[in-house]
Amino acid sequence: MDAPFTLDDLVAIVRERGRSGDPGSYTAKLIAKGPARVAKKFGEEAVETVIAAVEGDAAALTSEAADMLYHFAVLLEVRGVALDAVMAELAGRTGRTGLEEKASRPPE
Numbered sequence: 363m364d365a366p367f368t369l370d371d372l373v374a375i376v377r378e379r380g381r382s383g384d385p386g387s388y389t390a391k392l393i394a395k396g397p398a399r400v401a402k403k404f405g406e407e408a409v410e411t412v413i414a415a416v417e418g419d420a421a422a423l424t425s426e427a428a429d430m431l432y433h434f435a436v437l438l439e440v441r442g443v444a445l446d447a448v449m450a451e452l453a454g455r456t457g458r459t460g461l462e463e464k465a466s467r468p469p470e
């Protein structure tokens with residue numbers, strides 16, 4: 363069975379496509395428009411995600427969340443922020459709640 367697709371995989375694809383210069387790449391074209399344009403797209407996808415969540419439409423929420431995560435990956439790429447830095451920031455917050463013990467425990 364194939365390994366599950368991860369956010370790291372998505373970030374790697376976005377990095378490669380964004381730097382490819384391929385005129386057929388949506389990622390490369392969006393990045394060429396600059397950080398403000400990428401941020402606007404991310405904001406639009408975030409709002410569409412919120413609307414799907416409020417409406418309680420699980421299929422739409424799944425699709426909009428995927429669009430939002432893709433544009434989030436493009437936003438990190440265009441601003442040169444590593445996903446690892448975001449995850450390290452989150453990991454640093456787990457100590458505040460004691461959840462890190464639960465997270466490191468093997469599944470029951």
Ligand SMILES: N=c1c2ncn([C@@H]3O[C@H](COP(=O)(O)OP(=O)(O)OP(=O)(O)O)[C@@H](O)[C@H]3O)c2ncn1[C@@H]1O[C@H](COP(=O)(O)O)[C@@H](O)[C@H]1O
Pocket residue numbers: 375376379380386387388389390392403428429432
């Ligand atoms: N996950 C995605 C992904 N999700 C959404 N999108 C694109 O995001 C765009 C957003 O659609 P909208 O209707 O909101 O916007 P639009 O009117 O098409 O474009 P805008 O002028 O508003 O920017 C669509 O063109 C989608 O195809 C994505 N484009 C690419 N990927 C991933 O990136 C990879 C590389 O894609 P390319 O860069 O195109 O090679 C793909 O194989 C996928 O894995």
